[in-house]
Amino acid sequence: MLVKKMIVTGILSTLVGACLGVYPVQASALPALWEAGAEKNKIIVVSDLHFGVDDSFAETVHNRQLFLNFLQQLEQTPDVRELVIAGDFLDEWFLPMSYEPITDFKQFFASVADNNKGIIEGLRHLMKSGVKVTYVIGNHDMNLGKGILTELLPGITEKHDAKGLGRYVTGDRKEIVIEHGHRYDPYSAPDRVSNRELLKSDNTIYPPGYFYARRGTSWVVEHRPQNATNYPILTQLPAKEDTDQKGAYFYGKMVERLFKSIPANEGFTEKAFAVKTGGFNGRYSLQDMYPVRQEDGTISAPVLFKNFQRSWDERQQQNDVWVKIPFLKAASEANKPQYFYNCAKTQYLDNPKQKIDVVVFGHTHIPDFQKDGEKFYANAGTWVDDNFDSPISRTFVKIETGAKDKAAQYHYLENGRIEDVSKKVK
Numbered sequence: 001m002l003v004k005k006m007i008v009t010g011i012l013s014t015l016v017g018a019c020l021g022v023y024p025v026q027a028s029a030l031p032a033l034w035e036a037g038a039e040k041n042k043i044i045v046v047s048d049l050h051f052g053v054d055d056s057f058a059e060t061v062h063n064r065q066l067f068l069n070f071l072q073q074l075e076q077t078p079d080v081r082e083l084v085i086a087g088d089f090l091d092e093w094f095l096p097m098s099y100e101p102i103t104d105f106k107q108f109f110a111s112v113a114d115n116n117k118g119i120i121e122g123l124r125h126l127m128k129s130g131v132k133v134t135y136v137i138g139n140h141d142m143n144l145g146k147g148i149l150t151e152l153l154p155g156i157t158e159k160h161d162a163k164g165l166g167r168y169v170t171g172d173r174k175e176i177v178i179e180h181g182h183r184y185d186p187y188s189a190p191d192r193v194s195n196r197e198l199l200k201s202d203n204t205i206y207p208p209g210y211f212y213a214r215r216g217t218s219w220v221v222e223h224r225p226q227n228a229t230n231y232p233i234l235t236q237l238p239a240k241e242d243t244d245q246k247g248a249y250f251y252g253k254m255v256e257r258l259f260k261s262i263p264a265n266e267g268f269t270e271k272a273f274a275v276k277t278g279g280f281n282g283r284y285s286l287q288d289m290y291p292v293r294q295e296d297g298t299i300s301a302p303v304l305f306k307n308f309q310r311s312w313d314e315r316q317q318q319n320d321v322w323v324k325i326p327f328l329k330a331a332s333e334a335n336k337p338q339y340f341y342n343c344a345k346t347q348y349l350d351n352p353k354q355k356i357d358v359v360v361f362g363h364t365h366i367p368d369f370q371k372d373g374e375k376f377y378a379n380a381g382t383w384v385d386d387n388f389d390s391p392i393s394r395t396f397v398k399i400e401t402g403a404k405d406k407a408a409q410y411h412y413l414e415n416g417r418i419e420d421v422s423k424k425v426k
Contacts, residue, residue: 036079045397047086047362048382051116059384071122086362087138087180093213101276137166139182162320164190171401181361185334193311204279219264227263247309248299252291365389367425369409376407
């Protein structure tokens with residue numbers, strides 16, 4: 001009874017603290033997440049927190065409080081060595097098209113941090129307790145460049161490699177690799193190639209997924225209207241041997257299906273996308289990026305991401321993809337969890353040049369856990385309030401590093417307990 005009273009008191013204190021934007025004084029009332037071992041050898045991975053700049057449209061509002069509880073319970077679990085945030089921490093993509101164009105990322109991310117100051121304070125407190133906190137960049141925060149987060153959260157370790165990307169190698173034997181996973185997704189990987197000539201810039205980092213997210217956010221904010229979508233339709237399938245146009249056709253059909261599923265109020269030709277960062281400086285319409293058959297018979301968008309399939313090889317080179325993936329395979333499978341498991345195997349687990357035993361990605365919002373002998377792959381899932389891609393949210397991966405690693409996937413429950421879902425999410 002006393003323990004139950006302590007837990008309730010701690011949670012109430014947390015609620016008050018989060019509202020005030022300060023770390024609650026009675027955090028120690030929250031229990032440890034598990035019975036800790038003698039050795040400080042646990043590495044915890046979370047991903048896709050998606051904390052937003054405005055709670056009226058942010059994806060993580062209800063679960064923000066639960067994540068703060070989770071941080072406090074990690075602090076009470078003495079065998080936790082490190083917390084890794086595997087991307088999509090502070091969100092720059094989930095913004096309605098009506099949102100004023102971002103012109104200063106340092107200022108923007110400071111605003112996101114300020115809107116989630118309880119979380120920032122919770123992470124600061126966790127680090128003060130001796131737990132290392134590491135951030136690995138994701139696609140929804142790909143412009144959270146080196147040093148910006150450190151200024152907001154002194155003491156955090158940032159991991160970046162290619163622009164807008166990061167891979168983190170950790171563990172006792174450097175046997176664990178953690179990255180967001182968007183490096184292998186043609187719709188979400190940084191794109192400094194497709195619009196380079198159009199915009200006369202080498203900094204055109206936004207891929208098509210950025211524009212999809214902006215329109216999708218508008219659709220949600222507009223209460224999911226069901227407008228008619230009389231968009232062009234590709235009907236003629238290219239010749240089987242024409243891999244270039246097959247890639248263009250597949251990309252076009254994907255765009256067609258996607259935008260029909262988010263029929264926002266903004267019209268097909270309306271210049272509703274105002275972008276002044278990431279190498280862009282103008283206003284664009286859905287029509288500008290919508291692949292159609294051109295006068296010469298080829299399939300391409302007329303303005304943005306022209307001949308998109310042809311930029312993939314150079315993008316992979318720029319984005320430090322170690323084992324290249326054909327465009328048709330990447331474009332057709334990037335919406336499937338199995339694709340990212342296969343990427344983990346190809347790039348790391350089955351790669352004779354690498355000595356990696358554990359790979360953790362995020363990005364898909366779909367928790368996944370695969371064990372292959374003594375090796376593991378996991379997708380950390382997400383903490384968004386409404387996870388439309390999976391039955392569960394608030395998942396994390398726990399890794400015990402040592403001579404032989406152990407790993408498991410957990411679901412954080414609203415009552416502060418955890419459930420091992422490793423077998424459920426395979």
